[in-house]
Amino acid sequence: MGRRSPRLLSVSGLLLLFLHHQQIYAQEGILHVTGDGSPQPTHDYCILYNPLWTSLPSTLDNATSYGMENLTTRQLCSVSDVPPSGIKDKAVVVVLGNCTVIETARIAQNSGARILLIASKTGLIIPKGNRSTFKDMTIPVAFVRYSDITGMQQIVGSNILATLYTPPLPMFDYSLLVIFLIALFTVALGGYWSGVSEIEDLKSAANSRDRDSRGKEDNASLSPLSVVIFVVICCVMLVLLYFFYNWLVYIIIGVFCVASALSLFNCLAALVRKISFGQCRISCCNRILEVRLVFLAAFCIAMSVVWAVFRNEDRWIWILHDTLGIAFCLNFIKTLRLTNFKSCVLLLSLFLLYDVFFVFITPLITKSGESIMVEVAAGPLESDEKSDGNLVEVPAEPSAPREKLPVVIRVPRLDFSALTLCGMPFSLLGFGDIILPGLAVAYCRRFDIWTSSSYIYYVSCTVAYAVGMMITFIALVLMRNGQPALLYIVPCILLTSSVVAWSRKEMKKFWNGSNYQIMEPLDDGVNADNSGTAPEPSEVQ
Incomplete structure (x- = not known):
């Protein structure tokens, strides 16, 4: 199951990573109605309005x-x-x-x-x-x-x-703090897991004299050319979703179900394999299977199916959705590897331009005056409630909820006054705002291992991500509107990592990355004490 992860995650990444901008929702308001009875009956209803159009x-x-x-x-x-x-x-x-x-x-x-x-x-x-x-x-x-x-x-x-x-919203909602902790935990753990995987690869290389024998099997790498192709495909897919949302949304949901089940299995299997007992094995189809991993796979598939069935139940399904989303991001960060800092700069810079273009430039060319990113994030325009005849017939019963793309971490806003009328409002952060910086953090952790520099690059890059997220939330509070998180995160990560490499006089190694990876035989697998460091690599250039 785990050996197919690079291919499947690459496909799912193309479908999910392109949409990483925080969704922008309209302001909630209240419709207060009064009747003509005695005493006068009153009732409140939820409304949505565009605060850019009018104020209440x-x-x-x-x-x-x-x-x-x-x-x-x-x-x-x-x-x-x-x-x-x-x-x-x-x-x-x-x-x-x-x-x-x-x-x-x-x-x-x-x-x-x-x-x-x-x-x-x-x-x-x-x-x-x-x-x-x-x-x-x-x-x-x-x-x-x-x-x-x-x-x-x-x-x-x-x-x-x-x-x-419209009642005023609090200046700061604590759901943002929860999202911040989720994002920082996922990026930090994903980067660390990528480092653990690198150590295991180096151990395997030391034993087999072929350092790529395991890495190529379980991981996929992005070269600079692959990064450019990746971003182009994401742009094409976003435009296709803009025009064919009602059909493509179900493909995205299906891919997320498969990818999230696989990711949850890989994350939990990494923990289960650390347990020394319960390793009963059975033979099936000429393969030896661990019984506990079979049950784990069934559990992960069941979780994905439950999410698919109840994905529109906002009251509780967000917990399962976020769990699957965190697992997806972790497995993606661990599996997809950037080969050098050049690829990191190219990937993050292109997606920053992607963000700016689709959020700030496309409103100038769309008929509705809205950005392609926001319209795809919020779903299709429901102003299409039109009739071909002279009478609009509306059924008394509401139709099914609109499908939304499952590409965000969702946490309910802790403003309980809004829950009674407008349902459960959410604070959102796109998967791409976690995965893309996480790939850079993972590269920094692997470079720490290649150069025996302990955790210097990894920690500094993780702290830079935390600072970028904090700046994003400060801008969100001050501007009272959704923010493209990469606009603040990318400069923090790239500048911090560059300063660290420059101050340590390792900028050339850091820039070229895998060209400076270890070529010498390793003894006893990268430090027998599993300290997470490797001997100094030999340069090949």
């Missing part, structure tokens, strides 16, 4: 109430769709027809409406679109669940007053 009051006392006009039985794509009684000074509720959110908002505002609520049958989504064509839009636009609108009259009555507001 932070308290209910500062908000203004408007009478609600339910127009979910007709489209609001032309002035003729406005009812004869008008919608002036109303909070209008519509479902999208054969027009965009911006076009509907323009008609509503020009007709005197004060609030536009879009009832979504597929769950709460983000108002999107290029506002450059309607820069004078002042009307608040928000998405609300269609099921909430249909059940509203039974709760508060027929004459409804609607009020929109």
